[in-house]
Amino acid sequence: MAAETTIDPMHQFQISGLTGALDGTPFVFTNSALWMLIVLGAITLFMWGGMKRELVPGRWQAAVEGFVEFVSGMALSSIGKEGRAYIPWIFTIFTFIIFANYLGMFPLAVFGPHPFTVTSQFTVTGLMAVMSFSIVLIVGFWKHGLHFFSLFVPHGTPKVMLPLIVPIEFVSFMVRPFSLALRLFVAMIAGHILLDVFGNFIVNGINSGSVMGYAISAISFLFIMGVNALELLVCAIQAYVFALLASLYINDAVHLH
Amino acid sequence: MDLEAAKVIGAGLAAIGVGVASAGVGFVFGSFLQGALRNPGAADGQQGRLFIGFAAAELLGLIAFAVAMIILYAV
Numbered sequence: 001m002a003a004e005t006t007i008d009p010m011h012q013f014q015i016s017g018l019t020g021a022l023d024g025t026p027f028v029f030t031n032s033a034l035w036m037l038i039v040l041g042a043i044t045l046f047m048w049g050g051m052k053r054e055l056v057p058g059r060w061q062a063a064v065e066g067f068v069e070f071v072s073g074m075a076l077s078s079i080g081k082e083g084r085a086y087i088p089w090i091f092t093i094f095t096f097i098i099f100a101n102y103l104g105m106f107p108l109a110v111f112g113p114h115p116f117t118v119t120s121q122f123t124v125t126g127l128m129a130v131m132s133f134s135i136v137l138i139v140g141f142w143k144h145g146l147h148f149f150s151l152f153v154p155h156g157t158p159k160v161m162l163p164l165i166v167p168i169e170f171v172s173f174m175v176r177p178f179s180l181a182l183r184l185f186v187a188m189i190a191g192h193i194l195l196d197v198f199g200n201f202i203v204n205g206i207n208s209g210s211v212m213g214y215a216i217s218a219i220s221f222l223f224i225m226g227v228n229a230l231e232l233l234v235c236a237i238q239a240y241v242f243a244l245l246a247s248l249y250i251n252d253a254v255h256l257h
Numbered sequence: 258m259d260l261e262a263a264k265v266i267g268a269g270l271a272a273i274g275v276g277v278a279s280a281g282v283g284f285v286f287g288s289f290l291q292g293a294l295r296n297p298g299a300a301d302g303q304q305g306r307l308f309i310g311f312a313a314a315e316l317l318g319l320i321a322f323a324v325a326m327i328i329l330y331a332v
Contacts, residue, residue, distance in 0.1 A: 186319040
């Protein structure tokens, strides 16, 4: 790489066809699809290894059981007893997001192929958010009928305030899927851009061959280690927050405040 | 001022929002710690609310970041 390489941090999010060019043909196997399959494979492997149903669980089974109990505990504590019905969905999005986040962080680029973070695409996170939102709408109207609209009227609101409160509640309700999807994908994009930019600083600094360049490389290297640690934390937090908020929204639909 | 310079300045201004959101996130966790140290027994039960507050504060910073990215790459 030449010393004056331009830094192009958005390149890593580009979707490219693996079986052909992406020029208008609808069915191309893309790198995003490949990484979704890898995520699926990793989840399957992880869950399979822990489903031996031994009486005294080994390490793997204990890990899987802890994982499942964590998610079901979150769903049950935020939705209540009725939450059992929604554990499969919450568990699905939580596992998918956390595996996709961590596999996207995998330092495969050392060996050549670049990992692709599936959750850095708005289409993917948006779809999961819209599906969570559909569950809220379907369950809400199924259980409560038109009474579901009382969600927009908090308890104890004075009559005078209703024309003001109801539109605000309505907007904050309708913006939920958007904010849910935006949070996850922007968090992933931001972290990866930061890593990419400072990774480029390291390479360009070394290639420049000057003392100043080496100093910048060293500082960037220390910085990138910290950012990496932070990113590992953010990956888990974002998956947790997505699943937690999804279960809270379902709680609204089940219990109406 | 040409468009390119204005874009970069605009993206820099949008980055202020990210910094302000970091103050918000710090406030959320700081307040939680203040409360948790006064009553450690009740702290674990409030972790869900902690992360809801964190998510709400963080979202605004991420939106500021998204605005910066839109200005830089999409306009």
